[in-house]
Amino acid sequence: MRARALVKSCGIDAAPVDITKFLAAANAELQYSDRLGSGTAGMTIPLGERNLILINEHEAIERQRFTALHEIAHILLDLPSRHDQDVDSGGMFSYVRRPPEEIACDTFAAECLLPHSLLQQDLGDAVAGFEFVSRLADKYQASLACTASRVAINAPFACAYVLSQDGFVRFSTSSPAMRASKFFVTSRIQVPAASITGQCLKAGLRTGSGQVAAHLWTSTDDFEDVDLMEDVRFSGVWNQALTLLWIEDGDLPDLRGQRSIDDRAAEEPLLRELDGVLPWPGRGRRS
Numbered sequence: 001m002r003a004r005a006l007v008k009s010c011g012i013d014a015a016p017v018d019i020t021k022f023l024a025a026a027n028a029e030l031q032y033s034d035r036l037g038s039g040t041a042g043m044t045i046p047l048g049e050r051n052l053i054l055i056n057e058h059e060a061i062e063r064q065r066f067t068a069l070h071e072i073a074h075i076l077l078d079l080p081s082r083h084d085q086d087v088d089s090g091g092m093f094s095y096v097r098r099p100p101e102e103i104a105c106d107t108f109a110a111e112c113l114l115p116h117s118l119l120q121q122d123l124g125d126a127v128a129g130f131e132f133v134s135r136l137a138d139k140y141q142a143s144l145a146c147t148a149s150r151v152a153i154n155a156p157f158a159c160a161y162v163l164s165q166d167g168f169v170r171f172s173t174s175s176p177a178m179r180a181s182k183f184f185v186t187s188r189i190q191v192p193a194a195s196i197t198g199q200c201l202k203a204g205l206r207t208g209s210g211q212v213a214a215h216l217w218t219s220t221d222d223f224e225d226v227d228l229m230e231d232v233r234f235s236g237v238w239n240q241a242l243t244l245l246w247i248e249d250g251d252l253p254d255l256r257g258q259r260s261i262d263d264r265a266a267e268e269p270l271l272r273e274l275d276g277v278l279p280w281p282g283r284g285r286r287s
């Protein structure tokens with residue numbers, strides 16, 4: 001919510017978002033450096049009232065933009081940087097043992113880079129899958145992983161995004177409809193071997209898509225006879241897989257009317273644990 005307020009106060013009204021407006025709000029200036037090690041995406045040096053943000057000039061532009069906003073989050077949220085632990089665990093974009101302060105700053109940065117207010121317009125004609133996410137990533141100058149996460153959080157249909165690393169689920173987000181239906185991807189589990197992601201991992205494939213049983217991704221019995229569409233892209237770095245999951249027929253009529261639930265769920269980007277209550281509407285099931 002702090003990030004959304006900042007987006008509004010900075011007058012952000014077009015994609016790609018103008019990073020200089022956020023820098024001004026944080027009383028910060030940006031410098032590109034060739035002296036930061038390969039595990040360091042960026043850092044902030046306080047200079048009295050001002051802040052100097054150093055960005056690794058060897059990183060791709062979408063990562064530089066994310067890193068600048070991540071550093072701005074540290075400044076505005078007054079959260080101490082724990083990048084030393086990032087380096088130990090493989091770098092800023094690795095999800096192994098990422099400290100909670102860093103995840104908070106990531107969430108803030110992602111909201112600024114792909115603001116809810118702008119995404120709402122783009123997601124009006126969204127098509128589930130990475131083709132659409134990739135187009136949006138280009139428009140917002142954001143990474144595919146960050147864009148997929150933000151699309152899943154804001155999507156007007158039932159979908160989820162899963163980031164796995166070294167074959168284990170590390171992070172996931174899901175749309176209001178998915179959260180309202182209590183579909184939560186179990187965290188820290190091994191990537192299901194029978195999923196498209198699991199099959200691609202085994203075969204060494206970089207992309208894949210297809211239909212799978214929903215219970216592969218969630219441990220709840222009520223999803224036993226529901227099918228999901230799955231689309232996966234592998235990232236060359238840190239052995240990460242980006243997976244999108246969605247309900248193909250997409251018309252969850254019992255959920256679409258529940259705007260108040262959707263709105264509440266939209267403010268809750270981090271996933272809760274399964275609570276075993278699954279009021280599934282009874283459509284989108286396998287015959």
Ligand SMILES: [Zn+2]
Pocket residue numbers: 070074081082083102105
């Ligand atoms: Zn940080």
